[in-house]
Amino acid sequence: MPELPEVENVKKGLKELVINKQIKYVTVLWGNIVKDPIVETFISEIKGQRIITIERRGKFLLFVLDDYVLISHLRMEGKFRVEQSSVPLTKHTHIIFTLDTGEELRYLDVRKFGRMSLVDKNRVSLHPSLASLGPEPVCEELTVEKIRLFLSNKKRSIKSCLLDQKMVAGIGNIYADEILFASGIHPARIGESLTSTEISKLHHDIIDIMEKAVASGGTTIRTYSNAYGREGSFQQNLKVYGKAGTACVNCQTPINKIKIAQRGTHFCPNCQI
């Protein structure tokens, strides 16, 4: 699943292709992708809207239109492509935005898990997808105090807390494992058990790793290699994710993989006690 750095990469690529273009009309081939409003309203309201810019919040792409914001969550396999209308559709194309240039912004999704919402511009921050999101992992928004407050009553694992979009927006399985390794914190530790020194370290590593991953264009893993516009290179910096059985870069102990919060979780049993 694309996490914040990969969605940021998609956003940058799409901005170069569709900004200032007008959506002449939209064709919905698989209605379940449209979460709200109902498909008929989605189609009638988006008609004629211009794409002013594209923003990102957590793992959500936000297409800012004249009067609306199109919120898109790619979930597992969703991706956008801009093609000339003469290029044949693949069977995984579910929504087609026909642009005034004659090109088509196509939404493809093998698993059909992705979702879109068309929301009134001045109510976008209140939309359920975005309203409960925590701060972005940048120092202007994410403070040590906010993490400390969030963790103060959490009886579940720190891994689960990092995946919780209410603590920090945009972290998924890959970066949660990498952040905990950097901080030397065992992923099964209970959230409220972290010391203030550990919380400060965690805060630093969340921002540091997410910044580096964004700068590298995200992580491109074999199975996702076609999911984004451009391939990222952060996979070269991964220290534990996908490394089960290989030697820890710090201490040579084999990296362990267990299940925490229903997710495959990688850690060094020596560095993260």
Ligand SMILES: [Zn+2]
């Ligand atoms: Zn180690």
